[in-house]
Amino acid sequence: MVSNNFIGSGNFEKHSPTLPLGGGGANLDDLISISRFYGKDSRFVIAGGGNTSYKNQKKIWVKASGYPLATITEDGFAVLNRALLRYMSEKEYSNDPTEREEQVKNDLATATITKDKRPSVETSMHNIIEYAFVVHLHPTLVNGLMCSQNAEKELTNLFGEKLIYIEYTDPGYVLFKKVDERIKEYRQRFSEEPQVIWLQNHGIFVAADTIDEIKSIYDSIFTKLENAIKTPIPTGERATCGCTEEILPALRMMVSTENLKTLKVRKNELIKYFYDSKKHQQNIIKPFTPDQIVYCKSNYLFFNDESPEQVIADTKKRIPEFVSKFGYLPKVLLIKGIGLVAVGGHAKQCDIILDVFEDAMKVAYIAQSFGGAHPMTQTQIDFIDNWEVENYRRSVSNTQSNGRVENKTIIVTGAAQGFGEGIAECLLREGANIVVADLNEEAGKATTERFNAMTKSNRAIFVKTNVAEINSLQNLVHETVCHFGGIDCFISNAGVLRAGGLEDMTPENFEFVTKINYNAYFLCTKAVSKVMKLQTAHAPNNYYSDIIQINSKSGLRGSKANFAYAGGKFGGIGLTQSFALELAPFRIKVNSICPGNYYEGPLWSDPDNGLFVQYLKAGKVPGAKTVDDVKEFYLAQVPMRKGCTPEDVTKGVLYLMEQCGETGQALPITGGQVMLN
Numbered sequence: 001m002v003s004n005n006f007i008g009s010g011n012f013e014k015h016s017p018t019l020p021l022g023g024g025g026a027n028l029d030d031l032i033s034i035s036r037f038y039g040k041d042s043r044f045v046i047a048g049g050g051n052t053s054y055k056n057q058k059k060i061w062v063k064a065s066g067y068p069l070a071t072i073t074e075d076g077f078a079v080l081n082r083a084l085l086r087y088m089s090e091k092e093y094s095n096d097p098t099e100r101e102e103q104v105k106n107d108l109a110t111a112t113i114t115k116d117k118r119p120s121v122e123t124s125m126h127n128i129i130e131y132a133f134v135v136h137l138h139p140t141l142v143n144g145l146m147c148s149q150n151a152e153k154e155l156t157n158l159f160g161e162k163l164i165y166i167e168y169t170d171p172g173y174v175l176f177k178k179v180d181e182r183i184k185e186y187r188q189r190f191s192e193e194p195q196v197i198w199l200q201n202h203g204i205f206v207a208a209d210t211i212d213e214i215k216s217i218y219d220s221i222f223t224k225l226e227n228a229i230k231t232p233i234p235t236g237e238r239a240t241c242g243c244t245e246e247i248l249p250a251l252r253m254m255v256s257t258e259n260l261k262t263l264k265v266r267k268n269e270l271i272k273y274f275y276d277s278k279k280h281q282q283n284i285i286k287p288f289t290p291d292q293i294v295y296c297k298s299n300y301l302f303f304n305d306e307s308p309e310q311v312i313a314d315t316k317k318r319i320p321e322f323v324s325k326f327g328y329l330p331k332v333l334l335i336k337g338i339g340l341v342a343v344g345g346h347a348k349q350c351d352i353i354l355d356v357f358e359d360a361m362k363v364a365y366i367a368q369s370f371g372g373a374h375p376m377t378q379t380q381i382d383f384i385d386n387w388e389v390e391n392y393r394r395s396v397s398n399t400q401s402n403g404r405v406e407n408k409t410i411i412v413t414g415a416a417q418g419f420g421e422g423i424a425e426c427l428l429r430e431g432a433n434i435v436v437a438d439l440n441e442e443a444g445k446a447t448t449e450r451f452n453a454m455t456k457s458n459r460a461i462f463v464k465t466n467v468a469e470i471n472s473l474q475n476l477v478h479e480t481v482c483h484f485g486g487i488d489c490f491i492s493n494a495g496v497l498r499a500g501g502l503e504d505m506t507p508e509n510f511e512f513v514t515k516i517n518y519n520a521y522f523l524c525t526k527a528v529s530k531v532m533k534l535q536t537a538h539a540p541n542n543y544y545s546d547i548i549q550i551n552s553k554s555g556l557r558g559s560k561a562n563f564a565y566a567g568g569k570f571g572g573i574g575l576t577q578s579f580a581l582e583l584a585p586f587r588i589k590v591n592s593i594c595p596g597n598y599y600e601g602p603l604w605s606d607p608d609n610g611l612f613v614q615y616l617k618a619g620k621v622p623g624a625k626t627v628d629d630v631k632e633f634y635l636a637q638v639p640m641r642k643g644c645t646p647e648d649v650t651k652g653v654l655y656l657m658e659q660c661g662e663t664g665q666a667l668p669i670t671g672g673q674v675m676l677n
């Protein structure tokens with residue numbers, strides 16, 4: 001424990017004797033370790049909230065904006081000159097809040113040694129606490145107390161008189177000055193440096209010279225708080241309702257008037273506690289913390305209607321009202337029986353909104369043990385809404401690339417591997433949310449994991465699907481709507497091939513090929529068209545949904561000793577044309593793509609058992625002596641002298657989706673091998 005007496009404000013040169021003179025070294029490793037320790041634990045850190053620091057006598061390392069604690073490295077810390085920071089606490093700033101925050105921001109930038117990194121706005125507070133490590137968090141449990149009616153009284157009951165409690169203050173310079181003042185008072189009163197600072201409707205600062213001590217302080221705080229909670233938070237998941245797909249696709253279109261939004265549902269016992277009761281909802285109508293406003297805004301919509309039709313009718317009225325009243329679209333909807341629904345600019349944002357708002361629900365629930373919920377006041381809310389610094393953070397977490405299918409949700413069947421995986425990956429790179437629908441669970445999950453490691457703001461999910469079963473397809477539709485709010489494009493790609501002439505083909509094999517390549521296309525279209533109709537009924541006039549069947553050049557021209565496949569593919573084009581006629585009035589386009597052979601892919605080019613090798617061994621190409629001879633024989637049949645790749649097919653998919661002048665077409669992508677009449 002430091003027992004220095006800090007008296008007077010001009011006492012700049014007096015440091016804690018325990019602070020190292022210089023260098024970072026091993027202490028920076030400790031800083032990274034404790035940052036990740038709390039950053040990875042959702043009880044302590046949700047979305048970008050919280051920050052950490054390490055200081056010696058001359059410099060301070062503090063988390064920079066835009067670097068999450070969970071994965072932070074040395075690169076994620078801004079380094080600042082402490083003498084320049086101390087100068088800021090003495091300087092007279094403008095009385096006009098906007099001008100003042102601008103001056104403070106500039107001085108903070110001047111004190112920053114690492115110019116490319118923007119230090120947290122809370123840096124000045126980290127700097128005045130004379131301990132080597134400071135860990136500032138917004139933990140749910142702490143905020144359950146800090147956002148309660150009796151916060152101060154209950155805090156003293158639990159932790160005694162020897163603490164610092166800061167009543168809610170607008171963040172930025174004003175908060176810093178108040179903390180600074182209270183720390184000085186504390187030093188005078190107790191002749192030591194405070195280790196814990198509690199901030200109403202915000203969070204907590206914990207400081208110590210070692211990270212072990214930080215952990216033990218947090219542990220003891222958590223134990224005390226847990227024991228003080230009278231009714232534990234309801235836990236347990238709840239299955240999402242089948243009526244979700246009767247509502248969400250319509251709602252998504254109503255909020256997508258300017259650009260396409262992504263919706264995501266979460267449902268559990270805690271969420272049910274709030275959607276079941278208008279009285280309980282009263283405790284979450286206003287935000288608790290500035291963080292909540294940053295990610296969820298400060299107004300939310302609650303729907304207590306019973307039927308999907310009522311919810312849709314109600315939304316149609318209330319969304320425009322909401323927008324004209326508040327000037328923005330709602331980000332949070334709570335719908336009875338459905339759950340908590342996030343309206344995000346993209347899929348990643350939906351997860352953040354759900355996490356932050358569910359945290360607010362927990363805070364409201366815990367606050368009941370401390371006299372009831374205490375949200376921010378309207379004046380406090382307005383300050384945050386106008387705060388440039390927070391807007392910066394919002395824009396950082398909102399960075400959006402612009403792919404050709406940005407924010408569209410696309411299901412690709414048979415996408416766990418091979419050609420379907422290739423198409424899905426290309427569409428993922430163009431910004432789409434991808435649903436990998438496949439029977440192969442192991443490969444499907446691996447592909448989805450690989451996809452999610454590549455994404456920026458979009459997401460991929462795997463749904464185990466048997467395209468030959470309508471129930472399985474209905475589940476696919478349900479899961480897609482729960483994760484993304486709708487289906488913009490369905491790519492029927494799953495297919496099988498069992499070649500054979502009339503003498504070899506068994507009735508069983510013929511039926512199997514027909515069931516997967518032909519019947520399943522009907523089942524898929526039956527399942528997805530329902531959601532698409534609901535979407536387009538509520539969409540802007542320039543919005544279209546797409547169904548695209550990956551057919552084959554064998555759907556345009558007969559295939560020797562391969563009639564089961566060719567017949568099903570010919571039939572598929574008949575379905576495409578007929579579906580197109582039926583669905584055109586609903587602004588749903590239906591088209592087929594007929595790719596040629598993918599000679600460059602493993603099916604043909606695998607050096608051990610690719611078709612080129614097999615055909616050489618079987619002597620299928622007369623006179624061919626090498627694999628290259630066989631390959632040449634096939635390439636010679638293609639005017640463009642190349643196979644058809646997933647990239648080529650994706651270009652076709654993108655064309656079909658972007659245009660609205662065609663439907664019911666079969667688009668060949670065969671390098672000129674098949675030409676239409």
Ligand SMILES: [Zn+2]
Binds near residue numbers: 122136
């Ligand atoms: Zn904070």
